[in-house]
Amino acid sequence: MNITKIEWTDYSWNPITGCNNNCSYCYAKKMALRLKGRSGYDKENPFKPTFHSERLNQPIQRTKPSMIFTCSMGDFFDFEVKSAWREDVYSVMDKSKWHAYQILTKQPIIEPEFRAVFPKNLWLGISIDGTSKYWKEPLETLKNSSATIKFVSFEPILGDDIPDDLSKIDWAIIGAQTGIGAKKVNPRIVDKVVDLITSCNIPLFVKPNIRWQIKETSDPEWLIREEFPISFQKNKAMIGV
Numbered sequence: 001m002n003i004t005k006i007e008w009t010d011y012s013w014n015p016i017t018g019c020n021n022n023c024s025y026c027y028a029k030k031m032a033l034r035l036k037g038r039s040g041y042d043k044e045n046p047f048k049p050t051f052h053s054e055r056l057n058q059p060i061q062r063t064k065p066s067m068i069f070t071c072s073m074g075d076f077f078d079f080e081v082k083s084a085w086r087e088d089v090y091s092v093m094d095k096s097k098w099h100a101y102q103i104l105t106k107q108p109i110i111e112p113e114f115r116a117v118f119p120k121n122l123w124l125g126i127s128i129d130g131t132s133k134y135w136k137e138p139l140e141t142l143k144n145s146s147a148t149i150k151f152v153s154f155e156p157i158l159g160d161d162i163p164d165d166l167s168k169i170d171w172a173i174i175g176a177q178t179g180i181g182a183k184k185v186n187p188r189i190v191d192k193v194v195d196l197i198t199s200c201n202i203p204l205f206v207k208p209n210i211r212w213q214i215k216e217t218s219d220p221e222w223l224i225r226e227e228f229p230i231s232f233q234k235n236k237a238m239i240g241v
């Protein structure tokens with residue numbers, strides 16, 4: 001488990017890595033290729049979904065309530081991730097109720113197979129980049145899931161294929177693409193996303209990586225919003241239990 005620079009969380013924890021989605025801008029894949037043959041990444045196929053059992057209990061050793069971005073280096077709901085791996089991760093979440101765990105996916109969300117509901121301290125989210133309507137099924141399964149907090153991350157926001165309704169969603173993040181060759185954000189698309197989030201009255205976290213780009217052209221009030229889900233208070237990580 002590592003301290004992370006991602007502004008909306010405290011730590012990243014990767015008991016499962018890898019993904020088959022093949023997004024062109026994937027930071028996790030670049031890292032996995034760089035680390036192939038080391039740090040638990042396969043030599044031949046470093047980004048194949050892999051379970052790292054030795055990392056499983058890391059959050060339990062951290063007693064200070066924290067926000068923990070879980071599986072930042074892959075997709076927790078990838079079709080090659082075994083349900084038994086997910087179950088082991090849910091079990092750690094249950095045992096460490098003082099933390100809030102955040103998972104982001106581009107896949108339809110699968111409820112735990114061996115229990116009725118997700119752990120209460122799990123925030124479930126989907127990533128929408130606006131380049132196609134792949135998010136339709138994931139958004140639907142998210143809205144209908146038992147997750148305590150449901151969120152949408154518009155990062156990197158690259159196109160305007162976005163939903164027109166975010167009812168049942170508790171939190172939204174917006175951010176830009178980063179790294180070498182990153183595309184600049186399109187202010188028209190960003191306005192459309194922010195209008196949607198604002199019209200649905202959803203707390204918004206604006207990533208600094210989008211703030212400096214928008215500031216070059218205008219300085220709207222929403223730029224400074226770094227909000228969290230209403231029911232959550234930072235450092236009191238448990239929700240509703």
Ligand code: SF4
Pocket residue numbers: 018019020021022023025026027028029073074075105106
């Ligand atoms: S879904 Fe996420 S982890 Fe998978 S390739 Fe795309 S950006 Fe990477």
